[in-house]
Amino acid sequence: MSAPPSPLIENYLREAGFFHVANIGRGCKLDPKLVSMFIERWRLETHTFHLPCRECTITLEDVQLQFGLPVDGSVLTESAQSAD
Template identity: 45%
Template sequence: MSYDLHPGPMVDDVLFLKDSHRARDIFNNREVPKLVFRRADQKFFSFLNSNPITDNVKRYIDIAGFGGVIDSGYRNLDHGLLEALIERWRPETHTFHLPIGEVTVTLEDINVLWGLPIEGEVVSGCEQPSSLADRIVRCHTLLGTGRAQIA
């Protein structure tokens, strides 16, 4: 039995990057460059293995909403799965184009998978410019280290 699967979107009018997307070469049976994956969390989780987080600190991480990230731990990458997802990701529409239809990642997905909060006040950075010295003083004040003055 054969299936008539269309590997790309049925209507590709909005895909203005289609001529430079790596999927084009795949669909045309051309050689595609091997993807190199980099990640920055290996040293972080290695450090956590050597220096376990105390319950007191973990409580604050949980309160901040990042407990799910710490609890998930280090995961090995599935290179085949990542390549398949990259080949199907369309930056123009922020969706994965799969044989069954289009799929996107929502904030609710992030909330369920990582436990990261998606409701509440927005954290968007500094409201007004400040010097490095001012930021150091603010950090010490907020952390309660008693070193609110710079020597």
């Protein structure tokens, strides 16, 4: 089980509206064999998993749907540019 976020960063997470992410995975058990299988099938060159059925990748949308993360605000699709 994961530890709660450090009190040093808890307020920063709350201010950024990202505190709920600190609780993802609590009480969740990972299957070491399944994790190992995915690690073995990951291809760094293409950022995809090569599975017996086909090639697949995990998108940010997949992560958002699986964890039920709230999505609000604008989407960042290019590198952020600093205001001069």
